[in-house]
Amino acid sequence: MRVEFDISALKDTKWYELAVRFLFGGAITAITGMLANRYGPVFGGLFLAFPALFPASATLLEKHEQEKKRRAGIANTARGREAAALDARGAAIGSIGLVGFALIAWKLVPMSSGVIALSAALVVWAAISILIWRLRRHRLFLRKGHSGAASHAPVSPKGG
Amino acid sequence: MQILFRFIIGGLVVSLFAAFADALKPKSFAGLFAAAPSVAIGTLGLTILSEGKLFAATEARSMIFGALALFFYAMAAMRLMTRYKLNAAPAAFSALVVWIICAMGIWYVWLR
Numbered sequence: 001m002r003v004e005f006d007i008s009a010l011k012d013t014k015w016y017e018l019a020v021r022f023l024f025g026g027a028i029t030a031i032t033g034m035l036a037n038r039y040g041p042v043f044g045g046l047f048l049a050f051p052a053l054f055p056a057s058a059t060l061l062e063k064h065e066q067e068k069k070r071r072a073g074i075a076n077t078a079r080g081r082e083a084a085a086l087d088a089r090g091a092a093i094g095s096i097g098l099v100g101f102a103l104i105a106w107k108l109v110p111m112s113s114g115v116i117a118l119s120a121a122l123v124v125w126a127a128i129s130i131l132i133w134r135l136r137r138h139r140l141f142l143r144k145g146h147s148g149a150a151s152h153a154p155v156s157p158k159g160g
Numbered sequence: 161m162q163i164l165f166r167f168i169i170g171g172l173v174v175s176l177f178a179a180f181a182d183a184l185k186p187k188s189f190a191g192l193f194a195a196a197p198s199v200a201i202g203t204l205g206l207t208i209l210s211e212g213k214l215f216a217a218t219e220a221r222s223m224i225f226g227a228l229a230l231f232f233y234a235m236a237a238m239r240l241m242t243r244y245k246l247n248a249a250p251a252a253f254s255a256l257v258v259w260i261i262c263a264m265g266i267w268y269v270w271l272r
Contacts, residue, residue, distance in 0.1 A: 003184065003185070003189050004184070004185040005183050005184055006183050006184075006185060007183050009182055009183050009185075010182055012182075013179070013182055018175060021171075021174055021175050021178045022171035022172070023171065024174065025170050025171045025172075025173065025174020025178075026166075026167035026168060026170045027167065027170075028170065028174075029166050029167065029169065029171070029173075029202045029203050029206075030166045030167040030170060032199065033162070033163065034163065036211075036215075036219060040218075041207075041211075041216075041218035041219040041222065042218060042219075042221075042222050042267070042272075043267060044219055044222070045218060045219030045220065045221065045222025045223045045226065046222050046223070046226040046229070046263045046266075046271075047199075047263075048197075048200040048219060048220070048222070048223040049195075049199075049223050049226030049227040049230045049263075050199065050226065050230075050259065050263075051195075051233050051234070051252075051256065051259055052174065052199055053174055053194055053196075054194045054195075054233075054234070054237070054252055055248075055249065055252035055253055055256075057178060057181070058194070058237070058248040058249075058252045059248045059252065061187070061248065062247065062248035062249075078245075080247075080248070081245070081246075082241075082242075084241055084247075084248035084251070084252075085238050085241040085242050086186075087187055087190065087191040087194055088235075088237040088238035088241065088251075088252075089188055089191060089234070089238050090188045090190060090192045090194060090195075091192070091230070091234035091237075092231055092234035092235050092238065093191070093195075094192035094193065094195025094196060094234075095195040095228075095230040095231040096227075097192070097195065098195050098197055098223075098230060099224055099227045099228060101197045101200065101223075102220050102221070102223035102224040102226075102227055103224060105200070105204060105217070105220035105223070106217050106220040106221040107217075109208065109213050109216050109220060110214055110217045114205060114208040114209075114213070114216070118201055118204060118205060121197070121220075122197060122201065125196070125197055129192045129195075130192070133188070133189055133192060
């Protein structure tokens with residue numbers, strides 16, 4: 001399975017969808033700051049991994065997939081849900097990478113510059129997430145047939 | 161004023177990660193970006209500048225547990241969509257209960 005970067009896919013995103021993401025992201029960042037100031041960094045830090053973006057992105061993804069199928073004359077509403085479920089599976093893998101991000105940030109932030117510490121943490125997040133995703137693709141990481149969404153029809157002929 | 165600044169920076173970073181994810185295929189790979197550290201980068205960067213490195217490092221340590229809660233959240237959302245056939249919005253929003261229970265439970269037992 002090859003990972004593709006298709007910049008033309010961005011034109012499917014509508015302005016209000018961008019606005020929703022901006023609002024969600026901005027709101028949770030502002031709220032996290034307020035919580036940390038009010039209740040301290042131990043409590044506020046939990047919200048750095050709050051699923052701020054997933055509800056909006058999964059909902060939009062489901063809608064896009066349904067519209068795509070509708071335009072193709074296919075009345076299968078399950079496709080959108082399956083795409084969103086695959087998104088959730090990716091998020092579960094990404095959250096393991098996020099543990100690595102937080103660990104590196106925790107250790108490096110006090111002893112190096114913020115830019116270097118956060119850049120290193122971001123690289124670790126990407127490395128762990130991509131590694132687990134690839135292992136998962138090759139069925140080395142999880143037991144066969146234990147993947148939830150994977151047991152359903154793939155979203156595209158290429159799989160998900 | 162600082163809250164407004166956080167709002168704008170956070171919104172921009174999250175939008176950037178989301179746009180990057182939109183252009184990626186397959187969907188399970190793009191899904192990794194639903195757990196991207198977009199909020200964390202914006203928040204920790206601003207916290208380092210405003211509150212100092214130790215404050216930010218303490219937030220990052222708590223984030224480890226928030227990320228574990230996010231794992232259970234994502235698994236629950238996936239389960240609600242695949243097994244219980246819930247659409248994305250009700251699944252994603254109702255699974256927030258899982259994140260809150262996990263994160264608050266860990267905070268109450270270990271971090272408080």
